[in-house]
Amino acid sequence: MLLALAGHAAAGVMTRAGIQKALPPPLTVGERDAQLPVWPIFKQDATTTVLAGYVFESIDFAPIPGFSGTPFNLLVALDPKGTFLEVRVLSHHEPVFLEGLGEGPLFRFADQYRGLSLQQNIKIGSNANRGEQSSSANVYIDGVAKATASVRILNQSLLSSALRVARARLGFAAGQDPDRVARVRQDTYSPMNWEALLKAGLVSHVRITQGMVDKAFDGSGVEQPAAGHENDTFSDVYIAWLSAPPVGRNLMSDAGWKHLLGRIDEGDHAFLVIASGPYTFVGDRFVRGAVPDRLTLKQNELPLELRDLDLDEPLALPASLRGADAKVFRVIGPAGLDPTHALDFALRVTREKGIVYPERIARSFALRYTLPAEQVTMPASDDKGWQGIWRARAWELAVLAAALAWLTVVLARPKWIVATPARLARFRTGYLVFTLVFIGWFAQGQLSIVNITAVVQAVASGRDLGFLLYDPMTVVLWAFVALTLLVWGRGTFCGWLCPFGALQELLAQAARFAGVRRIRLHRELDAKLKRVKYGVLAVIVGLAVMSPAWSDRAVEVEPFKTAITLGFVRSWPFVAWAAGWLLAGAFVYKGFCRYLCPLGAGLGLLGRVRLLRWIPRRSECGTPCQTCRHRCEYQAIRPTGTIVYEECFQCLDCVAIHDSAQRCAPLIAKERDRVIPIRPLPVAAGSRT
Structure with missing residues (x-):
């Protein structure tokens, strides 16, 4: 799916009058080119009118889908030497800028291109990179924290479209980036x-x-x-x-x-x-x-x-x-x-x-x-495409791969981990801290319903899915989740790899340590509430097809962006929504994950194709033993003892109980019923009988 290609269904929206408003005098806009979707722009030089450059929309030349699946559309003006006279964001659907950071950082990022040239190797960096010699062909512009993938896609859209125009109208090479030439x-x-x-x-x-x-x-x-x-x-x-x-x-x-x-x-x-x-x-x-x-x-x-x-x-x-x-x-x-x-x-x-x-x-x-x-x-690399992003994050991907490999081993062979409650608790808490801090806050690897709606929107509009490759952490996590869905179901991601889920669980542990009593809902009410998330999922996916603008609003039901991507640096309604669910999780264990999460609903549906019923059961489970059901915080075990895998978070608690001679009621009963033969004590030498 990542490599699928489809025809572009994008086109510019600007008119000559609209462009003239964006480029005020002394510049004037000529008639649109008959062969290429560009407009020549002119300026008065004494008594003559000279060509000042060309203006165009990036979506006509490089409709690269953004993180949401919809391409950026930029208004770009180039002078005859390839210098950017204007770079302006006309439209975008990037979630992190719509309701997260706001559009201000995005517009300020685009403004940095004004005055730069295609003759320079433009790289996204920071002020620390600007110690380069003034004669260097490299120029660095500031990125946007928490929006790395989005600004890289904007950069690629801008340079790809500008090079195509420069090739066709300014005499530059056939769309070749200087970094890609031998x-x-x-x-x-x-x-x-x-x-x-x-x-x-x-x-x-x-x-x-x-x-x-x-x-x-x-x-x-x-x-x-x-x-x-x-x-x-x-x-x-x-x-x-x-x-x-x-x-x-x-x-x-x-x-x-x-x-x-x-x-x-x-x-x-x-x-x-x-x-x-x-x-x-x-x-x-x-x-x-x-x-x-x-x-x-x-x-x-x-x-x-x-x-x-x-x-x-x-x-x-x-x-x-x-x-x-x-x-x-x-x-x-x-x-x-x-x-x-x-x-x-x-x-x-x-x-x-x-x-x-x-x-x-x-x-x-x-x-x-x-x-x-x-x-x-030959050039050693192309750091402007997604390949360069993967190379730049190689060490992060290596750490993630090692962590996923270790988790796979533990889940496939859990006996050593579940041998004692303390060992399982230490391992689980440690891994959740890793998930929250490294995968979530540091590497920005929080999977989201936005990933699903982006694919839906791209497929519905006939765009390719290459935009996914600009976020390597997300790609690797989704690949791992896809494999584990086949083996174990939803629980691998929701129970171990979701940063927001990890944050909820860690706060719930802290609340229990502080003496807060949890509320356990009646199983019938719990079952009804768990259906709500499937309705939320249906609404969001439907809006992704019919109304992308409303879909961008609907996905805000997830507090992931607020709590993980933006670290609570957001307007108060969103912070209150995220904090409210975290507070609720102290009383109703992981309430958001169980009752409202649309991503969890999607994974639950996809997880129905799993190949294994991997949680061991005995004939006594449910009849008469109810130990695992009462201990299950997720209420994912029916009174009959059957595991509801669509609601299981793979915490391994029931596996630990099943294997414990001190906690599993059937094993304890068998131990009590076992006949112990009476043998005489050995007689010590020299003693009287």
């Missing part, structure tokens, strides 16, 4: 002369002859120049990846190499282009520091900008090339140039046809360059 290795330097560089493929050479050019213009009507020999050189071009250490360090002095590295940013590339002959890439109108008009570069059919670095460092070139035109051009990192793919340079030759109003006709001559594979390293 890199030129920096550890491959070895001394090499010019001939060795040519032989190794680090320098590419193309010779264009006069005959090749004349043939290209045949049939164009262009008047050919004075005839020369077709084998004469028209242009002799060499291309080298100057920022690759084997090239740059061999062709430049140490000072020149350091100067080059100081002129380019991390992820940028520098190329040396040399041309000799009657025609070179340096035309009459070439300006230092500008983009050449005769030389172009494409990769995978995507144009990439070459810009002169205006570098005059001496180069170790052969004598035949020392008088040739030589320039160093830069391609910026965010353009997405991938060193593993071929580069298609082209030398553009232009000729004129006609005299009065001459027509310019151009032909391009391919100059392909491929960096040898041994000079390239």
